[in-house]
Amino acid sequence: MDNAIEACEKVAENARFITVKVGKKNHFLIIRIENVSTEDSVGTVNKYDGECHYQSESGIFVLDILIPVRR
Numbered sequence: 034m035d036n037a038i039e040a041c042e043k044v045a046e047n048a049r050f051i052t053v054k055v056g057k058k059n060h061f062l063i064i065r066i067e068n069v070s071t072e073d074s075v076g077t078v079n080k081y082d083g084e085c086h087y088q089s090e091s092g093i094f095v096l097d098i099l100i101p102v103r104r
Contacts, residue, residue, distance in 0.1 A: 037068040044069050064098040
């Protein structure tokens with residue numbers, strides 16, 4: 034989230050956005066963050082044995098985080 038906020042601060046106010054979606058599918062917690070971006074940077078979720086997938090296209094950065102749900 035910090036990276037998304039910092040990226041938004043670098044573009045015009047009327048072009049800023051951050052979208053956060055959270056859900057569960059099968060045995061995974063899924064977090065998706067979309068924001069306008071000027072650069073690609075992503076952290077990892079290794080601490081929770083999760084995975085990160087990201088893409089950047091036409092100035093939109095999309096980060097998908099998958100974390101296994103343990104019972």
